[in-house]
Amino acid sequence: MIPKIEQASIQDIKAFQEEKLSELLMYLNENSAYYKRVFLEYNIDVNTIKSLEDLVKIPTTTKDQLQQFNDDFLCVPKNKIIDYVTTSGTLGNPVTFALTDNDLERLAYNEAISFACAGVSENDVLQLMTTIDRRFMAGLAYFLGVRKLGAGIIRVGAGIPELQWDSILKFKPTYLIVVPSFLLKLIEYAEQNDIDVNTSGIKGAICIGESLREQDFSMNVLSKKIKEKWDIELYSTYASTEMETAFTECSEKQGGHQHPELIIVEILDENNNPVNEGEEGELVITTLGVEAMPLLRFKTGDILKTHTTPCTCGRNTMRLGPIVGRKKHMIKYKGTTLYPPALNNVLNDFIEVENFVIEIYQNTIGTDGIRLKIATSVNPSEELKQNIKDHFRAKLRVSPEIEFHDKKIIEKLQFPKMSRKPMVVIDLRI
Template structure:
């Protein structure tokens, strides 16, 4: 199930996207209060935007814009709105995002072709191990996509290894949709209850919300810890509420594929100019085919690298590498630039750690400080020394580490109304 446009040449894909861009610009200039004002303020004429390269003439849209002028992004009357979701608010106040019936159909199509990209077919059954409530778009998107693909779905929800295993053994799903670190809890439960992981019938896991690969696409520490016990392929997928689109790995597992009929992707530097090929930049997206809240040159805050060469799967679309980190969470620490995922990867090497949370703050002279609160069944100075040595070896610097009670860390990681664990607390102003 590869959409025909994804196997076209790079030139044909570009021409297709430029045609879709024209339709999108005309729609915004007619229906979007925010973008009408945006175009007028910056004296932009959409007739001047003919190519993808011309996009650089349009000032970017930021998360601050979405927060400040949320309702002005809505392009349809309230009577057409079918569903309301909110962003997770990881880097600021949550934003309301609305969808029409056509947007839900687009969302279903996106997930159907994304699952198919990872090898899922109508013959499969997927176990959904994330929430569908709390105004969370992802869980709904997965459900709609599986349904459109014609596959089966088991809506177990998040957490509770015993219930997850009960469903696996009873209904025999073939794929899991899961936050990868939770697979470690699934493995631990299976080992404690004599469940044969590799006889469970699971063919693969669609991994959401956490990185499982290094920049060269090899498995990172978390990915290795899962697969050394459970011999299943892990597929990365990257998405966000604002994009209403997913970048999912195919069987070659060399980055998440762009769907050119759904989204235009740019990687920009700090001056909002395109980065050179192979360089890391901030993903900036333009949605195609969205009815209620389309976005034009929206900066996601996520730093990554794009790969342009054709893929062995037959697709000729751009692929995105793993997220290096969020731009707002970049840390300058003792002369070294760090992102939290690199620190998480170091900490995941230690099975003795039950949980951790990374706190970023400014010190008295205004430079960045890092405090990592860690919990373990067996805290010791020896273990602390080993962790510090590993930080020095991998990242050249050692942040401050502090033993804490697991309950204290869990209270920080799971604040009230949170839909997913918080691993980074940024206290900088």
């Protein structure tokens, strides 16, 4: 189930996207109060934007603008809206997104071809381990996509290893949709209850919210720990509410494939200029085919690289590499620049670390500080604290503050009121 456009030549994909871009600009100029103002303010004639290279003539859209002028992005009358979702609010106040019936159909198409990219077929059954309620787009998208693909789905929701295993053993799903660190909790429960994970019938996991790979696509510490115990295929998928589109790995696991019929991608530097091939920068997206709230040159805040060599899976689409980090979460620590995912990788080296949050704060001299709050599976000790600090010095040349806390305290920090997914990074600077 590979759409023809994804197997087309690079030139044909570009020409296709430029045609879709022209249609989008005309649509926004007619229906979007926000973008009408932008075009007027910057004296932009949408008819002069002919190529993807011309996009630089249009200012970017930021999360702050989306929050401040939320309703002005709506392009349809309210009676056309079928579903309302909100962003998770990781980097500020949540933003409301409205979806029409056509948008829900587009969402279903996106997830169907994304699942197919990871090898899922109509003969599979998927167990959904994320919430489908609380205005969360992802859970709804997964359900719609599985339905469109013709596969089966078991909506269990997040957490509770006992309930997850009850469903796995009863209904025999073949794939899991899951945050990868939760797979370690499933493995732990299975070991404690004499369940053989490798005879459970699970072939693979579509992993969300956490990275599985290093920048060269080799397995990171988290995926290695999972694979040591559970011989299943692990596929990364990356998406956001604003995109209404996913980038999912294929069998080659060399980055998440772009669906060019659904999204235009740019990678920009700090001055909003395109980076050179192979350089990391901020992902900026333009949505195609969205009816209610399309976005033009929206800055996601995620730092990554793209990969454009043809993939042996048969797709010629651009691929996104693993997320380096979020731009707003960049830490400048005693001359070293780093992002929280690098800290995650180091902590995942320790089997004693059961759960954690990373706090970034501004210290008394006005520079960035890092505080790790950790729950352990053993009695915390000065020796363990020193081992963790030494490991950080060796791997990242930093020595963060470390505090040991009860597991319930860490869970409370990770799941503040109204949260739908764990917050591992708490940035106290913003």
